[in-house]
Amino acid sequence: MKVDKQQKLAEIAGRVKKCTRCSLYKQAVNPVPGEGNPNAQIMFIGEGPGYHEDQQGRPFVGQAGKLLDRLLQLIKVARKDVFIGNMVKHRPLGNRDPLPTEIESCRPFLDEQIKIIDPKIIVTLGRFSMNKFLPGEYISKIHGQARFVDFRGKKWIVIPMYHPAAALRNGKIMKEIKEDFKKIPRFLEERIEEVKGEKKEDSKEQLSLIK
Numbered sequence: 001m002k003v004d005k006q007q008k009l010a011e012i013a014g015r016v017k018k019c020t021r022c023s024l025y026k027q028a029v030n031p032v033p034g035e036g037n038p039n040a041q042i043m044f045i046g047e048g049p050g051y052h053e054d055q056q057g058r059p060f061v062g063q064a065g066k067l068l069d070r071l072l073q074l075i076k077v078a079r080k081d082v083f084i085g086n087m088v089k090h091r092p093l094g095n096r097d098p099l100p101t102e103i104e105s106c107r108p109f110l111d112e113q114i115k116i117i118d119p120k121i122i123v124t125l126g127r128f129s130m131n132k133f134l135p136g137e138y139i140s141k142i143h144g145q146a147r148f149v150d151f152r153g154k155k156w157i158v159i160p161m162y163h164p165a166a167a168l169r170n171g172k173i174m175k176e177i178k179e180d181f182k183k184i185p186r187f188l189e190e191r192i193e194e195v196k197g198e199k200k201e202d203s204k205e206q207l208s209l210i211k
């Protein structure tokens with residue numbers, strides 16, 4: 001029987017709920033596995049749940065989430081059409097940074113979500129998710145730039161951006177995140193065209209093999 005993307009994501013959410021791989025679950029109210037369209041063309045990856053996310057079991061629902069909603073409105077993208085996930089699925093208490101061991105423990109869940117959704121572009125929010133794909137880079141240097149990344153045997157477009165929470169604290173970052181968001185539709189369009197081209201090349205190669 002064919003298991004669809006929605007079912008696969010729900011199955012991951014079920015495993016997140018029972019997960020004890022790191023200690024973050026112990027003090028969390030709810031797991032926050034991520035949510036959105038299983039066929040999303042754009043996937044956003046943040047850091048981890050904060051207080052409001054932990055209370056509601058949903059990603060980006062506090063002040064930073066409200067800003068993310070406004071940024072999506074700015075580019076006329078509906079929240080229901082994207083997928084929003086995090087590096088860790090349970091809240092680090094006091095909103096501290098997740099530890100490398102916690103990120104590594106939680107990594108398989110996010111990796112599976114990326115593979116299932118197979119988005120056209122990945123937008124990382126903050127340095128933790130940027131460093132997953134682009135280790136050693138600095139967000140202040142490369143924010144808003146689309147990068148090709150080899151990840152799990154496939155080529156991906158990753159666009160690092162500041163975390164909305166940082167924009168709420170700093171007017172300069174707020175300006176920059178708005179400008180970076182405005183680039184998303186163009187990056188997406190370009191990627192869609194590229195994928196079409198790659199598919200054409202693949203079918204040409206297949207045809208030449210058949211001959």
Ligand code: SF4
Pocket residue numbers: 016019020021022023024025088089090102105106
């Ligand atoms: S943060 Fe991730 S690895 Fe840690 S308990 Fe939660 S789901 Fe498991």
